[in-house]
Amino acid sequence: MNSAAQTVEVDRQTMDVDIVCAGFGPATGGFLTTLTQAWSQNPADPAFESKVAPGMPLQVLCYERADDLAAGVSGVVTRAEGIRTSFPALDPAEVPMAAPIRQERVFYLLDPIGASRRSLTLRMGDFFLGLGKTLWVKDSAFELPWTPVFLHKHGGLVLSIGQFNQWVGSQLMASGLVQIWPGTPVSGPIFPEDPGGTKRAVAGLRLADQGVDKHGIPAEGYMPGMNVRAQLTVVGDGPVGAVGQRLDERFGLPAGHARREWALGMKFVIELPEDTALEAGTVWHTFGFPEPEIFGFLYVHPERLVSAGIFVPSWMGDPGRTVYRYLQHYIQHPLLWQHLKGGALRSWGAKSLEESGKHGEPFLAGDGFARIGEGSGSTNLLTGSGVDEAWTTGAQLGEAVLELLRAGKPFTQQNLSETYEKRRRASWVERGAREAENARNGFYGGFVRGLLGMGLAGLTGGRLSLAAHIPPAPKQIRRFGAYGKAGLKLREAAALAVADGRPLHDALMTARGWPEIPFDGRLLVTQQDALLMGGKVQAMPGFADHVLFLDRNRCIQCREKTCIAMCSGQALTLGDDGAPAFEREKCVHCGACLWNCAQSPDGERSNIEFVAGSGGLHSAEN
């Protein structure tokens, strides 16, 4: 196994630096921007002298897993408050694909097909809406008369995260003060010698081994991953990052916290037809279709580009969660299709969202390390916003580090807690997180209850919310029944899948009454074709597999195989032995397999280990 192979002690290079960062997303962008903006005002300030290389400037490095800084995936519509604080003179025209928000609307989508799983209450509601068809319902959609205040992103921006990260990254590199290296996965933290095992401390990062086979065994051109030792390790590796995961394993989470709430966001970037009526800066939020639990979005960028996508949450109990097919049905909903029809798919992408918020917040700092961004629980599930929050937590750490550097104080747990944590707790990010803390609880008792709970929390600033017991992610997945209606559907689908060789989950959707996708080779294309579009998926040779199955027997016996159904890249398929087979070259590193396992070995975690890997999607537009 990879992690085992990586613990074999070999002759590793070691490098000492002052600050090392794992992952380059908006969180690390905010951190490095804050640091370099202050530093470049007075590069000779002795506060910025290196501790590890006296006489030299501070040595600051950042390692990003993806092959390019522009390879991220996100929506994005953002209030951009934090981002604007860092760049007060920000002109959206400078950032490709950015536009100021002009219009925000929220729609409840009815199901014009009749295939979605709607509860009796919901059907009654739909019926009621249907009565007023001409009045309230147009294009099978009911527009909310106003946008709830918690969803408002007034004065904000529509962005492409790839373009934004690239823009931030090039400014940082141009400062000449920090180095950001893409194509370099970090395998995990280095822990200092700690015989008692009681310290919450990190001494740096270890980069992934290169020149190994898929099992991590040294092969031709073996190059053991370097140990980068640092005074401060900044962990900004997002929702499923390897460093964050190892820290949680080692230190646990604060009492009462658990990471159980997830969603997969998948999106298309579509070039609209030339006569489109959609204006750049248009923002639509939707709910109700293709399944009640699936929230969707449509954001319009300049130059006739649009991002359209959906979020499939862990609390959608169905084990046949097959997001790509759902997304294809989503864009064909009459409300969207009237605009998208005749468009061309430019790019596509998927990524997990860690939606536990405060419920899953880890220890934010320890001796020699701090955590920022989504992996630190910053994403706000009520407002559906993570970018500005991530950016702001990074900027707060940046300010804290400046304060400590100027005071000549070391990066101890106490010092970081008095500077970084204190700033964070006093900020709008924390207030928002508290308001959102229990906003989604209601969904564990059904969709309608969920909407009520969300409205309640949203409108009372989190003072009122519904209580809930949130089960571990594997337990949120319903089991396939062997008998009854569901069992019959499963057998029908299995017969269909065997007959025409398509994936089982896709056949399952068809068996449930979802119409076949009318492929047109431009916008509606097979999932395999999507992998080749707009920044084809690929993986550098010489790295180990990063999706590992802990107990293959468990997989063989597992009926649900939710990991395969959910896999965004069709990188997981059914292997000959009945367990999933993993193809690294097709993986988009969305991290969905990490929380889409129906059979937990210990009741909490999944049967999959998701470690650091190289490659993925090359799209710059997502």
Added chain:
Amino acid sequence: MANVLHIVVCAGMAPDPLQTLEPTTGPNGPGIKNEMVLPAVLDPWAASALYEAASLAAKNPGSKVWLVSLGPKAKLQQVMMTVAQKVGFELVPVDGPIGGFPDAHATAAALADAIEAIPGLDRARLLVFGGWESATRGAGVTLQLVGERLGIVDQFQGVDQITLREDGSFEVLERVEGGKHQVSVCAGAPAVLGWATGNLPEPRNNPQVGMANMRTIMPALQKAKSVALEANGLKYVAVNLPRQQRETRVEKNLSAEEIAREIVEWIEKDNR
């Protein structure tokens, strides 16, 4: 000391070939849509030249490698973030336009000027490397023109291998028709070598190499001289991308022969 080399690699940038590339016509003639938005890579042919240069320099202690690259600063910087971890070199950036199809004469002039301005470069040890082609806008003549401007008459194209001899002369394998190589022996530097793929794999990312390179790359980028490329009256009538067409179908019951026959038919459909 006969084999101390000064290798200058000329390498352009190309939009990452994994992206969806679409030709468009702008005010300055044909180009690639949204080229500034798409991530760029070091032109793959030139990249093999760089790896060969580094390997040659490593085998001949005291040798040095420069990478001369023309493009907008921001793009050069983005490309350096991936290339600089691979092998050691010193960057000689030329801040110029990207996109469109510049005149090879103008590009060659800018590159030759940049090479001549490299301090301490010894002509008697000089090997100019580059790609014999380009993945995007190969004029097929840029490197030769650079050589001409520098007055270097020994030129080789489609090179896959160079073997240095004790006396400073070297043997070159150039690709010729029929999958064969032509073997030539050159008395010594200076020479121009346009590389095909070479024989070396892409080197692994080495963070220490990256750190060392960046110390000189960032200051060089900050000081990069900017040039404007003259169109010299050149006009392109049309530009095409290699056509891509995809058709996917799952077939379980067809034999391999039947599938092969269908594929042949599909390919021929285009030529009729």
